[in-house]
Amino acid sequence: MPGRIEGASVIIDDVREASQTYSRGCFGYPRSGGSLELDLLEAAFLCELGRLEVRHGKGKMGFPALFEYASARVGAFDIRYIVFKDLRSRGFIVKPESGAFDLRVYARGALPSSSDPVYMVCAVSERSALNIEDFLAEVSQTEGRGKQLLYGVVDEEGDVTYYKMFTKDPRGAAYAGVAGGKFRGKLFGDRVFVFDGGGALRGEAFYGKDMNGVLQLSLIESCHLIGNRELEVFSPEGEVMSERELMEFGRRNQDEFEARLRAYIDLRSRGLVVKAGFKYGTHFRVYERSPDECHARYLVHAVPASSVAMWPEISRTVRLSGGVKKEILFCRIGKTVDYLEFRWFRP
Numbered sequence: 529m530p531g532r533i534e535g536a537s538v539i540i541d542d543v544r545e546a547s548q549t550y551s552r553g554c555f556g557y558p559r560s561g562g563s564l565e566l567d568l569l570e571a572a573f574l575c576e577l578g579r580l581e582v583r584h585g586k587g588k589m590g591f592p593a594l595f596e597y598a599s600a601r602v603g604a605f606d607i608r609y610i611v612f613k614d615l616r617s618r619g620f621i622v623k624p625e626s627g628a629f630d631l632r633v634y635a636r637g638a639l640p641s642s643s644d645p646v647y648m649v650c651a652v653s654e655r656s657a658l659n660i661e662d663f664l665a666e667v668s669q670t671e672g673r674g675k676q677l678l679y680g681v682v683d684e685e686g687d688v689t690y691y692k693m694f695t696k697d698p699r700g701a702a703y704a705g706v707a708g709g710k711f712r713g714k715l716f717g718d719r720v721f722v723f724d725g726g727g728a729l730r731g732e733a734f735y736g737k738d739m740n741g742v743l744q745l746s747l748i749e750s751c752h753l754i755g756n757r758e759l760e761v762f763s764p765e766g767e768v769m770s771e772r773e774l775m776e777f778g779r780r781n782q783d784e785f786e787a788r789l790r791a792y793i794d795l796r797s798r799g800l801v802v803k804a805g806f807k808y809g810t811h812f813r814v815y816e817r818s819p820d821e822c823h824a825r826y827l828v829h830a831v832p833a834s835s836v837a838m839w840p841e842i843s844r845t846v847r848l849s850g851g852v853k854k855e856i857l858f859c860r861i862g863k864t865v866d867y868l869e870f871r872w873f874r875p
Contacts, residue, residue: 531571533584536601538571540564540580549574554621554640567624568598568605569612576613604651611651611680614688618875625649628666633678633875647678647875654683654839660860661833663868667693678873681839690875691846696857696867698826700800700816702734711753713745714762715769718781720750722759729753734801734819746804747778747785748792755793784811784830791830791859805829809848810856827854833862846870 529545531538540546540556546564549555555574556564566574574580575591582589589597599605608630615622621634625648632645648670652658670677677693711729713720722729722736726743729735735753736745745753753759754771761769769777778785788811795802801815805827813824827849831837849856850872860866 529574529580531566531580531582533582533589533597534565536568538566538568538580538582540566549579553616554623568594568602569609569624572598572609573613573616604653607653607682608651610682610686611649611688614680615649615875620875622649628669631680645675648673648675649678649680651680651682652839654681654843657836657838658842660831660835660837660858660868661862663693663858664695664860664866667695667868671695678875681843689843690873691842692871692873694869694871696855696869698795698800698814698857698867699798700814702799702801702815702817710758710760712760712762713743713750715750715764715774715777718747718778720745720747720759720761729758734815747774747782748789751775751778751789752793752796787830787832787861788812790861790865791828794859794865795828800826802828808852808854809845813854814857824854826857827852828857828859828867830859830861833860842870846872 529540529549530542531540540549541563543562546558546562550558550564555570556566559565571580571582572591572594575582575594582594602608612622612631615631615633619636621638621640623632623640625632629648630651631649633647633649634640634643635646650666667677679691679693681689681691683689711722711726713722722743722745726736730738730743735749736743750759750761751771751774754761754774761774763769775789778789791811792802795812795814801817801819802812803819805812808827810827810829812828814826814828815822815824829845845856856870858868858870860868
């Protein structure tokens with residue numbers, strides 16, 4: 529099947545060949561007069577399969593030459609092509625997309641002329657940086673259009689791993705407040721100890737950890753309780769500490785304190801029980817009700833809106849959460865607090 533290069537496209541002029549190419553896989557875009565316009569991704573794929581012969585000027589281009597030509601004209605063409613080829617090999621109809629996304633994917637057996645895509649795909653290298661703010665915008669855009677967002681991440685060997693992204697609205701049914709007035713605690717090191725046992729702090733609202741009648745609270749929990757006027761904290765010297773003073777102490781002594789505190793306060797306001805997530809490599813493990821009655825459903829990691837990370841970090845976190853049968857949520861801390869779920873996915 530012959531085609532000719534025309535800028536960033538390959539044109540099949542033969543009407544019969546054009547019709548067959550489109551009908552057998554929905555490749556390209558039919559043009560007036562019966563010819564067919566192929567995107568360079570589609571052309572390279574068909575060329576690699578041996579179904580397309582490309583002419584350029586007076587010569588012919590094999591797959592290597594076409595791949596080189598396309599790579600010089602399309603940013604990250606190699607990454608986009610690997611993901612395009614992988615999805616095509618899985619039986620999906622895949623069309624190139626512009627703007628924030630690289631590809632749109634239709635359900636198996638569906639036709640672009642009569643169906644909407646089910647996935648919008650971003651093709652990225654495992655070495656690329658990611659920004660949580662961009663994720664939220666892309667997820668919101670796809671969900672607003674009734675689609676799902678997929679990231680196809682290409683590793684150094686050319687294998688593709690897919691991740692689904694969703695916005696999440698976690699809610700729980702745990703008791704959020706404390707009955708029985710204000711408790712008194714004292715700061716030692718980077719935690720607060722309530723020496724009368726804490727009563728309802730532990731028993732009704734699931735704060736802290738009991739140490740043989742002494743309740744140990746984290747700085748995050750203590751700041752939250754001071755803000756709710758349910759706890760009074762004294763310095764090692766015996767002076768009452770304000771909420772601002774305790775928060776400043778936390779910022780000086782603990783990494784990511786402010787982001788973690790905002791996430792903690794928001795999660796608690798949703799009726800969720802929040803505990804340390806260090807053993808899982810995240811900031812928090814989160815329960816929908818009493819930890820005595822259920823396992824943690826979520827692992828939550830708080831990240832500033834401007835946070836930049838690398839895909840190997842995301843991969844490790846998502847794999848770990850799946851191994852312990854929990855949902856990993858990235859809590860974006862900006863003007864608002866938003867939750868994004870990352871999930872490994874096999875198309």
